[in-house]
Amino acid sequence: MNQTGGKQTLLPAFFSRVTGVEGERMAYFPIFIELRDRPCLVAGGGKVALRKARALLSFGARVTVAARAFLPEFECLPAVLIRRGVLSSDLRGMALAVDATGDSAAGKMLSRECARRKIPLNVVDRPDLCSFFFPAVLRRGPLTAAVSTGGTSPTAAAWTRDRLDEVLPARFEEILEQMGRLRARARGEPGGPDRRAALLRRCFAAAVEKEGPLSEEELLRLWEEKE
Numbered sequence: 383m384n385q386t387g388g389k390q391t392l393l394p395a396f397f398s399r400v401t402g403v404e405g406e407r408m409a410y411f412p413i414f415i416e417l418r419d420r421p422c423l424v425a426g427g428g429k430v431a432l433r434k435a436r437a438l439l440s441f442g443a444r445v446t447v448a449a450r451a452f453l454p455e456f457e458c459l460p461a462v463l464i465r466r467g468v469l470s471s472d473l474r475g476m477a478l479a480v481d482a483t484g485d486s487a488a489g490k491m492l493s494r495e496c497a498r499r500k501i502p503l504n505v506v507d508r509p510d511l512c513s514f515f516f517p518a519v520l521r522r523g524p525l526t527a528a529v530s531t532g533g534t535s536p537t538a539a540a541w542t543r544d545r546l547d548e549v550l551p552a553r554f555e556e557i558l559e560q561m562g563r564l565r566a567r568a569r570g571e572p573g574g575p576d577r578r579a580a581l582l583r584r585c586f587a588a589a590v591e592k593e594g595p596l597s598e599e600e601l602l603r604l605w606e607e608k609e
């Protein structure tokens with residue numbers, strides 16, 4: 383997390399010599415954070431603010447949007463709307479903030495204040511002021527895949543996400559749910575963690591091949607198979 387509110391750290395000279403990447407920005411570490419019921423601030427009421435607000439809401443965040451003007455779509459969002467310019471006091475208690483105003487004064491103010499308050503910040507038109515980026519997201523039941531190009535090409539990130547979507551088998555959601563249940567069931571099995579892991583790998587491969595969850599007979603057959 384870039385808490386300085388300033389430029390991203392460049393690769394140290396010795397590291398670029400080792401990797402051969404001259405002055406390239408270090409990739410951001412991907413993490414999955416809990417946003418359910420956590421207060422998040424979005425500044426701005428345009429198309430980009432709407433996309434960011436919807437993304438946060440879809441992960442259960444409590445979203446407050448501060449903007450001078452809102453697109454009509456905002457009226458239907460389960461979010462608190464504040465109709466005025468964004469203020470530093472709007473950050474109070476926030477777990478995360480997004481500046482989608484396109485207003486450089488707002489971006490600088492939020493960047494300075496978020497650094498001071500240690501709040502992760504995304505400024506949609508200033509990657510250099512961001513301490514986190516929004517990835518292109520793919521969701522299938524319990525699976526969440528996130529793709530980032532480190533700000534190089536959002537279009538390419540979305541394209542990669544769409545290709546990933548194409549290789550997932552049909553009924554992947556049901557397969558994952560069955561895998562969750564099988565993990566619990568495998569815990570009671572004798573033979574140690576290696577055997578349990580092999581068992582789960584066999585079941586997963588068979589379900590992917592079948593493009594659907596396994597029947598109880600298919601499971602029992604795999605369960606009793608010798609490695």
Ligand SMILES: C[C@@]1(CC(=O)O)c2cc3[nH]c(cc4nc(cc5[nH]c(cc(n2)[C@H]1CCC(=O)O)[C@@](C)(CC(=O)O)[C@@H]5CCC(=O)O)C(CC(=O)O)=C4CCC(=O)O)c(CCC(=O)O)c3CC(=O)O
Pocket residue numbers: 433434437504505506507508509512514515516517518519529530531532533534535536537538539540
């Ligand atoms: C750095 C980052 C910061 C951030 O926003 O988090 C950022 C920055 C900028 N985006 C710009 C442009 C566009 N962004 C999109 C779309 C998306 N942008 C997203 C993320 C990110 N965008 C972060 C890096 C992601 C990564 O690491 O790869 C996605 C993935 C996720 C999301 O937004 O939720 C979402 C796809 C969602 C989906 O399809 O699911 C489109 C396409 C469209 O609108 O259809 C365009 C126009 C085409 C183009 O430029 O490619 C501009 C120039 C603005 C201008 O020209 O003025 C900047 C500013 C700059 O680069 O300087």
Ligand SMILES: NC(=O)C1=CN([C@@H]2O[C@H](COP(=O)(O)OP(=O)(O)OC[C@H]3O[C@@H](n4cnc5c(N)ncnc54)[C@H](O)[C@@H]3O)[C@@H](O)[C@H]2O)C=CC1
Pocket residue numbers: 425426427428429430431448449450451452453466467468482483484485488505506507536
């Ligand atoms: N990161 C990304 O994914 C993308 C970023 N962009 C950039 O995002 C920015 C916003 O794009 P749009 O939503 O299309 O712009 P827009 O101009 O439609 O919306 C800006 C919104 O911010 C509000 N606003 C402006 N100053 C404000 C302030 N000080 N306080 C509170 N609200 C304020 C306006 O009332 C308006 O609702 C642009 O700078 C654009 O270049 C564009 C495409 C994608």
